[in-house]
Amino acid sequence: MSTYDWLTIQGVRDVAEQNYVEVSFKHGTRKDFYYCPPEIGASTSDVVVVQTDKGFDTGYITLSGELVHAQMAKRDVKASLIKYDVIRKAHDRDLERLDEARLLEKQTLVRARVLAYATESPMKLSDVEYQGDLTKATFFYTSETRIDFRELIKSLAREFRVRVEMRQIGARQEAGRLGGIGSCGRELCCSTWLTDFKSVNTSAARYQGLALNQTKLSGQCGRLKCCLNFELDTYLDALSDFPKKADKIKLPNGKAVLVKTDVFKRLMTYQIMEGRKRGPYVTMTVEQVHEVLKNPEADVHTFIAIESERQTQLAEETADEHDYGDVTDVVDIPLEKRNRKKKGARKKGGNRSGGQRDNAKQDRASGGSSKSRNRSRSRNKPASAKTGGDPAKATKSSRRPKSPKSNQGGESKPGDKPTGNRQSRNRNRRKPRGPKPGGGDSGK
Numbered sequence: 001m002s003t004y005d006w007l008t009i010q011g012v013r014d015v016a017e018q019n020y021v022e023v024s025f026k027h028g029t030r031k032d033f034y035y036c037p038p039e040i041g042a043s044t045s046d047v048v049v050v051q052t053d054k055g056f057d058t059g060y061i062t063l064s065g066e067l068v069h070a071q072m073a074k075r076d077v078k079a080s081l082i083k084y085d086v087i088r089k090a091h092d093r094d095l096e097r098l099d100e101a102r103l104l105e106k107q108t109l110v111r112a113r114v115l116a117y118a119t120e121s122p123m124k125l126s127d128v129e130y131q132g133d134l135t136k137a138t139f140f141y142t143s144e145t146r147i148d149f150r151e152l153i154k155s156l157a158r159e160f161r162v163r164v165e166m167r168q169i170g171a172r173q174e175a176g177r178l179g180g181i182g183s184c185g186r187e188l189c190c191s192t193w194l195t196d197f198k199s200v201n202t203s204a205a206r207y208q209g210l211a212l213n214q215t216k217l218s219g220q221c222g223r224l225k226c227c228l229n230f231e232l233d234t235y236l237d238a239l240s241d242f243p244k245k246a247d248k249i250k251l252p253n254g255k256a257v258l259v260k261t262d263v264f265k266r267l268m269t270y271q272i273m274e275g276r277k278r279g280p281y282v283t284m285t286v287e288q289v290h291e292v293l294k295n296p297e298a299d300v301h302t303f304i305a306i307e308s309e310r311q312t313q314l315a316e317e318t319a320d321e322h323d324y325g326d327v328t329d330v331v332d333i334p335l336e337k338r339n340r341k342k343k344g345a346r347k348k349g350g351n352r353s354g355g356q357r358d359n360a361k362q363d364r365a366s367g368g369s370s371k372s373r374n375r376s377r378s379r380n381k382p383a384s385a386k387t388g389g390d391p392a393k394a395t396k397s398s399r400r401p402k403s404p405k406s407n408q409g410g411e412s413k414p415g416d417k418p419t420g421n422r423q424s425r426n427r428n429r430r431k432p433r434g435p436k437p438g439g440g441d442s443g444k
Contacts, residue, residue, distance in 0.1 A: 058132030
């Protein structure tokens with residue numbers, strides 16, 4: 001997370017020397033406070049080597065001087081609880097090992113996810129952080145249930161040859177570590193400056209008059225946006241003067257239902273119900289609503305008079321600002337011409353489905369199959385199509401007379417001549433099958 005040390009950058013020197021500094025690791029994803037001896041001479045933006053429980057780590061100082069005490073008071077950290085110190089300023093070899101650790105993190109995360117899947121652990125590994133001396137790796141994960149990951153820790157330690165620490169985080173902390181761009185177009189608040197997360201309810205959206213759309217109210221973490229709490233106090237202060245239980249106002253000949261509330265303009269819009277029918281809309285100020293609640297015997301015409309008065313006042317206020325002329329019947333925009341398709345245009349090309357239906361009926365009536373008829377049609381095509389469009393060759397074939405159709409039963413009488421195409425003639429001239437050859441004669 002980014003921190004702006006404006007005192008040190010402006011060159012302002014603290015009167016009282018402070019020996020505590022704030023050190024950031026891995027681009028601000030983790031911060032901690034350390035004691036810095038005066039002889040080291042480290043200040044803001046210096047890369048230092050700090051002491052850990054086992055080994056050392058490398059980070060850079062984000063705050064020093066008086067601002068550290070203000071930050072410690074904000075996070076409720078006492079100086080007596082700080083037990084680790086700054087060892088020295090980092091040299092070139094420390095920076096090289098830190099770069100090696102950052103390069104190993106990506107491939108380690110991929111391999112660790114494979115091992116977690118192999119052990120069937122119901123978790124989601126989101127990030128890995130190596131210590132500056134490459135002796136320890138912290139794995140951050142999210143899970144909905146408690147997990148027994150003792151076997152996973154053994155597999156990770158055997159695979160990467162380091163001490164392994166598993167740390168469970170929430171969905172908001174995961175989004176803060178990974179970072180991203182919000183719907184506002186800026187970097188996420190949880191990854192830049194927001195350190196403590198408060199619970200967010202849908203009541204915050206109701207007070208601000210927002211639509212209860214889960215996709216629009218959710219952030220990158222899948223939870224409700226933290227920014228819903230930023231302006232909640234301002235809305236609650238503005239709503240303190242609004243009348244209570246004013247959603248429905250009873251009238252002598254009906255009632256008025258609250259439709260819309262403009263918090264900062266202090267306007268409330270009602271719709272007058274005339275029996276079961278919906279009547280006109282009336283917009284009133286908060287003071288006018290209070291007066292109507294005090295006088296429940298007010299007539300509907302009182303509401304309409306209030307609305308007309310407000311509309312007249314708005315017209316007078318906006319008359320001087322906008323002086324537009326009336327262009328009614330002056331500018332005539334022609335209608336767009338549309339090309340409508342004719343209903344009979346489709347019938348010109350022929351309806352294939354209807355033709356296929358007719359052919360099927362004819363086949364059923366004649367007793368023949370549709371396949372044989374389609375084959376006969378392909379053979380009886382004009383010769384111009386077979387000869388490649390040569391009219392000289394097509395004249396002879398076109399003069400050939402068509403063969404008459406066969407009778408309805410599909411069978412020929414003994415005295416009739418063979419009719420139909422070649423396939424039907426062959427079908428009528430079937431020869432009787434002879435006896436099957438024996439096993440010995442078949443070889444001959």
